[in-house]
Every structure is written in C-alpha cells, then in structure tokens.
Amino acid sequence: MNKITINAAQQRYVIDCGEGYTCLGFANARDHANQIASKLGHADLSFTNEDYATLAGYEKYSRAVQAWSQSPLTRTTYVDPGTDAKAARVLESCRTRERKVRLILGDTSTGEPWLEEHDVVGRIGRSTGSLKVPLLIEPGEHGGSAILCACLLAIVDWESGDFLYRHAAYREADLSIKPSGDADRSWSVLRREEVVASFRDIGKAGAYLAFMRGATIEPRVFQ
Known part of the structure; x- marks a missing residue:
C-alpha cells in the first residue's frame, strides 16, 4: 500500500508510489469524494469538516473512487467537480462524434482566458481506469492530456468556427x-x-x- 503523508503548508497529500511521488490537493480529494457520494447516493462517502486535510479524509477519497469503480457509472465519462453540466454534455457529444474542436480555458469566475496555445486543438478522447476522464488528443496522436473541465470557458467547432459551448462569464481576451x-x-x-x-x-x-x-x-x- 502506498505511504501517504500530509503537506499542510501546500495543502496537499503526498503519495509515495515506491518509484516516485504524486500529490493530491486537500480540496480536490474532498470535492471528488463529495461528487462521487452524490452521484452514487452514498452519503457516507461525503466529507465532514473533520475529514478535511487528514489521513482519514484521504482514506474516504480512496473509498469513494473504489465505490465508483465498482458501480455501473465507471463505464461513463467522469468530469471534474465544478464542471458546467452543459460543457460536460458538449465534450461527450464531441467525443462520440470524433469532432475536432478548439478549447478555451481560463478563470471561470472572471471569464479571463489563460491564452493557452498547446493542448487545446484536437479531438476529445477518454482515459482508461476507474475515473475515465476526457482527454484532448492532438492530430496524429493516439493519447493526450486530461482536460481541466472545470476551467472550460468555451468549446469551438474547428470546421465551422461555431461556439458549441460558451461559459456565461467568458469574454474574449483584450x-x-x-x-x-x-x-x-x-x-x-x-x-x-x-x-x-x-x-x-x-x-x-x-x-x-x-x-x-x-x-x-x-x-x-x-x-
């Protein structure tokens, strides 16, 4: 079993994988556990105030992911907590239709784009594993990077230039x-x-x- 330690200063769990380390933010662990608990109808998997930033909280997050992996929903696409439901639907439609798109990512509270030029043009794929997250697969590639779904400001159809999705706060870069x-x-x-x-x-x-x-x-x- 991986060894888990707490980095309180950086607000994250540090996971010793044996040949390296990976990290998971306290807020991410809580939000994913709460989202899974809600979708599965398992209130016992939701975080309490006492779970946040504790090893017990990480254990609850792990149990939530395990519960998801054993449910029929594990065959569906899993998006980040806080993702706009319409953005999730558009991503899934683009994935099933193998549609080439342009993603515009940024701060959804201000609508300010991040001006990303890499990993934003391609088709939508999906990862393997328990949580099958959307991927942006660039032309000519077979794999890609996970999309920050909760940070989507717009999804643009590449062929027509039409906006398939536009966040309510989105504004073009000045x-x-x-x-x-x-x-x-x-x-x-x-x-x-x-x-x-x-x-x-x-x-x-x-x-x-x-x-x-x-x-x-x-x-x-x-x-």
Whole structure:
C-alpha cells in the first residue's frame, strides 16, 4: 500500500508510489469524494469538516473512487467537480462524434482566458481506469492530456468556427498589437499593456491574436 503523508503548508497529500511521488490537493480529494457520494447516493462517502486535510479524509477519497469503480457509472465519462453540466454534455457529444474542436480555458469566475496555445486543438478522447476522464488528443496522436473541465470557458467547432459551448462569464481576451522596438522580434501582442507574446512579423502576431480570441487558426501558423 502506498505511504501517504500530509503537506499542510501546500495543502496537499503526498503519495509515495515506491518509484516516485504524486500529490493530491486537500480540496480536490474532498470535492471528488463529495461528487462521487452524490452521484452514487452514498452519503457516507461525503466529507465532514473533520475529514478535511487528514489521513482519514484521504482514506474516504480512496473509498469513494473504489465505490465508483465498482458501480455501473465507471463505464461513463467522469468530469471534474465544478464542471458546467452543459460543457460536460458538449465534450461527450464531441467525443462520440470524433469532432475536432478548439478549447478555451481560463478563470471561470472572471471569464479571463489563460491564452493557452498547446493542448487545446484536437479531438476529445477518454482515459482508461476507474475515473475515465476526457482527454484532448492532438492530430496524429493516439493519447493526450486530461482536460481541466472545470476551467472550460468555451468549446469551438474547428470546421465551422461555431461556439458549441460558451461559459456565461467568458469574454474574449483584450489584446492589441504594437511595435516592440526590438529588431529581432518587431511586433508584440499585449493584454492591457502587458506583453504576452512577441513575433518577427505582424502576420504571425495577427494570427496569434485571432487564435487567442477564438478563431480556428492552426497554432503552427504563429508558433
């Protein structure tokens, strides 16, 4: 059995896997256990105030995951706690239809995009294991990275450019292009006067700006 220790300063469990370590935040353990308890109708798996940041809490989280793995729901797609139900439905529809999409991730409380350019274009897949989470699989790849479902601001259909999902708080990034004064990278893209990217030619700067505002432009155009 893995050895579990508590890192109170960083608010996480540290799991010794034998050949390395992995971590799980206290809040994540609580939220996943509570979500599973709710979906399975097992109130005994929900966290109490005394469970938070304790080894007993990690044990309860583990029991919740085990209970999920033994239920019929383990065959369904599992999304992060706090994921918008509509976003989850759109992801699943895109997965079953093998639809190529563009994901826009960010802060769902402010609607501010993170300006991610990697791991945001591809089709939706699904992991194996007890909790089968959505994956973003880039063109030409067979596997991919887990999607931060609770941080989805928008899902854009790649072919049409239509927004399949738009979070209520989402707002397009406030970006502008200005000369940088740098001979090597003459053009800068700014967000509210802060430089977020620099380019040698204005065409790439424009493509980057359009992509970050939701346009379906291949990232390789500006990378």
